[in-house]
């Protein structure tokens with residue numbers, strides 16, 4: 079007998095659906111601007127030269143085995159990863175106050191962080207809730223729902239200015255019940271590409287401290303955003319300096335091009351060294367029940383890169399190659415729209431936004447027209463992955479966008 083007749087068919091993941099439709103399309107000039115993965119100027123996935131090099135080093139290591147890693151991960155990876163995001167001179171690092179655990183990339187870090195909060199966070203009168211930016215990476219909703227923390231949203235994006243809804247955001251921080259959890263994108267906000275300025279981050283930190291809120295940082299694009307690992311970590315480091323209670327979810331998918339290797343970490347910054355030890359012991363218990371031990375290969379690759387100055391410098395060059403290409407595409411798209419085609423509207427946000435994605439500000443009809451008439455695939459919220467643009471297709475894209483909004 080059919081035992082699972084009560085299981086309804088789930089809808090396909092929308093990005094997956096977009097990619098499938100793109101693959102089926104036989105139009106020669108088709109463009110995929112949906113997927114959040116870096117492509118080179120030939121629209122090909124890019125294996126970072128430094129990753130090729132460390133893969134070779136690992137392969138030739140006669141001592142390499144396939145034993146389990148410790149439950150909390152490869153220690154040389156987690157400690158270097160903590161320094162990368164927090165800064166080697168961070169008071170949290172020098173005070174030994176960070177509980178770091180290797181996770182299944184950024185998604186796993188978000189999950190473990192959410193699970194940890196669901197077990198141990200002292201939610202205030204606001205209830206078991208997490209504040210997410212509107213909009214945010216859609217997976218945040220499912221990740222928190224899975225651990226029985228209800229996601230609710232704070233204003234973030236202002237469609238009128240195609241920028242940050244700063245005052246409404248700040249007002250929500252102020253009027254929320256004390257001790258709420260706020261999820262913040264450390265840099266290169268997904269999907270909007272809109273980040274607070276440093277001055278605005280300072281004001282956000284002030285209110286979070288005043289209200290006793292908790293900052294749940296998601297950092298999926300360090301270095302990938304601006305090309306500068308330090309600059310992209312600024313907000314997290316500033317919050318640590320000011321003593322904001324926080325954790326950071328870290329991913330090496332984008333900045334090391336290690337999407338499939340699932341290399342990431344969760345760093346919980348504790349008030350004392352002793353608290354960090356207790357927190358790490360509980361994270362270890364949670365990790366044990368979920369995955370037992372994290373995967374070794376990707377963590378070994380990143381550990382080699384982070385712990386050798388020459389390889390680290392090479393990685394920084396590779397990061398600048400990726401970020402630089404994306405920034406060039408932003409400039410060229412802006413130039414084509416505003417100068418050459420004189421497309422109606424203001425397009426400055428294309429160059430002001432940061433990271434993999436750009437919110438073009440076009441409505442869902444224009445997005446749909448782009449897909450149906452021009453074979454350009456993008457999500458209906460008007461988000462484009464800048465990595466899908468290159469010197470060969472950018473003019474076709476700009477001309478198609480121009481037609482869609484006229």
Ligand code: PLP
Pocket residue numbers: 114182183184185186215263268296297298329330331337342
């Ligand atoms: N968080 C944000 C905001 C993201 O955009 C992504 C990837 O798209 C992730 C987390 C997690 O990615 P991964 O699990 O591949 O590291």
